[in-house]
Amino acid sequence: MSILETKNLTRLFGTFTAVDGLDITIERGEIFALLGPNGAGKSTVIKMLTTLLPPTSGDAFINGFSIKTQTNEIRKIIGYVPQMISADGSLTGYENLSLFAKLYDIPRNQRKERIKEAINFMGLADSAYKLVKEYSGGMIRRLEIAQSTLHRPPILFLDEPTTGLDPIGRNTVWEHISALQKQYSTTIVMTTHLMEEADGICNRVALMARGKLSAIGTPEGLKASIGKEGATLEDVFIHYTADNLGESGSNFRNVSIERKTTGRLG
Numbered sequence: 670m671s672i673l674e675t676k677n678l679t680r681l682f683g684t685f686t687a688v689d690g691l692d693i694t695i696e697r698g699e700i701f702a703l704l705g706p707n708g709a710g711k712s713t714v715i716k717m718l719t720t721l722l723p724p725t726s727g728d729a730f731i732n733g734f735s736i737k738t739q740t741n742e743i744r745k746i747i748g749y750v751p752q753m754i755s756a757d758g759s760l761t762g763y764e765n766l767s768l769f770a771k772l773y774d775i776p777r778n779q780r781k782e783r784i785k786e787a788i789n790f791m792g793l794a795d796s797a798y799k800l801v802k803e804y805s806g807g808m809i810r811r812l813e814i815a816q817s818t819l820h821r822p823p824i825l826f827l828d829e830p831t832t833g834l835d836p837i838g839r840n841t842v843w844e845h846i847s848a849l850q851k852q853y854s855t856t857i858v859m860t861t862h863l864m865e866e867a868d869g870i871c872n873r874v875a876l877m878a879r880g881k882l883s884a885i886g887t888p889e890g891l892k893a894s895i896g897k898e899g900a901t902l903e904d905v906f907i908h909y910t911a912d913n914l915g916e917s918g919s920n921f922r923n924v925s926i927e928r929k930t931t932g933r934l935g
């Protein structure tokens with residue numbers, strides 16, 4: 670069953686079209702990534718889905734709520750980790766979480782328990798009472814994920830969650846994102862530049878180029894779709910996002926549909 674559906678989602682800045690008629694559906698419990706070159710429109714999509722930016726036209730529905738007309742309902746059921754650091758370095762991890770527990774209106778008698786669970790779940794028990802400015806980049810990201818999931822949202826948006834992290838930091842963030850999906854069935858929607866990340870943890874990915882969807886499917890399905898032996902997701906990225914979109918976006922490929930059809934046809 671789908672948790673998120675965009676319908677002709679479009680955003681203009683002046684006369685420039687940053688997101689152009691996006692139609693995607695995300696299933697409950699999926700880890701889904703938006704991929705694409707710089708300026709493809711990924712962050713603009715995330716900003717619209719998290720109600721920070723209104724669409725120029727079209728709409729999107731999360732749990733059936735419209736991002737245009739039901740922003741308050743949407744804000745209660747989503748978590749969002751932006752690209753920019755959102756934790757306060759001059760506070761401890763615990764204090765940051767405490768602040769978010771209040772912001773999310775978690776009942777006072779449940780706050781301590783909820784914060785403790787989040788700290789343990791994100792592997793931050795040893796550093797909960799240290800100032801965040803002493804944290805590594807990976808620890809800060811895990812704290813931010815803990816902050817934005819304290820209210821147990823069914824869907825979490827992450828904009829470039831591992832940019833700037835070293836390989837160890839990246840790995841622990843990936844592990845914790847996967848654990849969130851497994852333990853709480855949280856749907857994860859993220860943007861990333863790292864093909865390795867998308868390939869390793871995503872159930873499906875969408876490739877965007879110049880504001881348009883150019884392909885969508887499982888990493889395996891997309892690799893199989895480009896007709897190159899031993900193709901990597903990097904090859905897929907180049908294939909679908911290199912300067913090959915026709916005016917009508919005619920290269921758009923829905924690989925999952927295509928592959929299902931192929932399966933039926935034997």
Ligand SMILES: Nc1ncnc2c1ncn2[C@@H]1O[C@H](COP(=O)(O)OP(=O)(O)OP(=O)(O)O)[C@@H](O)[C@H]1O
Pocket residue numbers: 682687705706707708709710711712713714
């Ligand atoms: N507030 C804004 N005003 C004008 N143009 C904008 C604004 N925000 C984004 N854009 C433009 O819209 C396009 C899409 O930007 P967006 O940040 O969504 O891309 P992106 O795919 O997330 O890129 P990156 O990977 O570099 O973060 C870019 O050309 C960008 O310059």
